[in-house]
Amino acid sequence: xxxxxxxxxxxxxxxxxxxxxxxxxxxxxxxxxxxxxxxxxxxxxxxxxxxxxxxxxxxxxxxxxxxxxxxxxxxxxxxxxxxxxxxxxxxxxxxxxxxxxxxxxxxxxx
Amino acid sequence: xxxxxxxxxxxxxxxxxxxxxxxxxxxxxxxxxxxxxxxxxxxxxxxxxxxxxxxxxxxxxxxxxxxxxxxxxxxxxxxxxxxxxxxxxxxxxxxxxxxxxxxxxxxxxxxxxxxxxxxxxxxxxxxxxxxxxxxxxxxxxxxxxxxxxxxxxxxxxxx
Numbered sequence: 001x002x003x004x005x006x007x008x009x010x011x012x013x014x015x016x017x018x019x020x021x022x023x024x025x026x027x028x029x030x031x032x033x034x035x036x037x038x039x040x041x042x043x044x045x046x047x048x049x050x051x052x053x054x055x056x057x058x059x060x061x062x063x064x065x066x067x068x069x070x071x072x073x074x075x076x077x078x079x080x081x082x083x084x085x086x087x088x089x090x091x092x093x094x095x096x097x098x099x100x101x102x103x104x105x106x107x108x109x110x
Numbered sequence: 111x112x113x114x115x116x117x118x119x120x121x122x123x124x125x126x127x128x129x130x131x132x133x134x135x136x137x138x139x140x141x142x143x144x145x146x147x148x149x150x151x152x153x154x155x156x157x158x159x160x161x162x163x164x165x166x167x168x169x170x171x172x173x174x175x176x177x178x179x180x181x182x183x184x185x186x187x188x189x190x191x192x193x194x195x196x197x198x199x200x201x202x203x204x205x206x207x208x209x210x211x212x213x214x215x216x217x218x219x220x221x222x223x224x225x226x227x228x229x230x231x232x233x234x235x236x237x238x239x240x241x242x243x244x245x246x247x248x249x250x251x252x253x254x255x256x257x258x259x260x261x262x263x264x265x266x267x268x269x
Binding site for chain 2: 006007009010011013014087088089090091092093094095097098099100101102103105106
């Protein structure tokens with residue numbers, strides 16, 4: 001994933017409503033009416049959020065009959081969360097190893 | 111091991127910062143050496159099981175550093191940055207860039223605080239380029255799990 005894509009994904013995930021929409025779409029596909037019913041928000045507002053998610057590549061939208069269904073695309077999320085979660089693990093494991101290094105250095109001195 | 115020896119990560123509201131703190135059973139001098147001696151640095155930085163290669167290490171004002179981790183699957187992760195100001199037992203400053211997300215440069219400040227009895231508190235503050243990126247990072251780092259994300263986690267795990 002390149003930097004511009006990461007920016008789009010991070011920007012999309014920074015909003016609570018959009019995260020809730022993704023969580024809902026993880027269950028099943030939904031149309032804008034289904035999603036509007038879930039939130040105290042107007043249909044145009046939900047449509048705006050869907051557009052941001054679509055631009056980030058997090059959802060795709062397909063017409064099925066008269067309905068336009070939103071579908072979760074999880075692949076970009078995997079790239080983003082992989083990078084985010086790694087940051088905590090990275091330092092947590094590094095500092096545990098530093099403890100061990102100090103312990104071994106202190107033993108040598110004694 | 112002391113129960114205070116756990117990493118704390120916070121993301122203060124209204125800032126672009128990620129702050130960490132961690133106590134060590136070591137002196138400030140030892141902490142400085144662990145960060146500034148390349149042989150020692152290579153022994154602890156990075157997740158377990160990763161191979162560490164330092165290609166550049168100039169721990170002084172204006173000096174650069176670069177290193178690579180190789181994970182057990184054989185993937186390389188490269189990092190680089192520059193030291194700002196002379197490192198001392200009080201702490202040091204540097205930039206930090208993960209080349210997997212090039213151009214996203216963190217400014218990192220590290221402080222070593224003497225707690226007595228040979229113990230030191232390490233505090234750090236990483237400042238990222240935008241509130242959006244900070245918030246997105248903080249969501250996962252601080253809470254561990256974003257609300258309503260359990261299903262997504264399962265989905266991601268299945269990919």
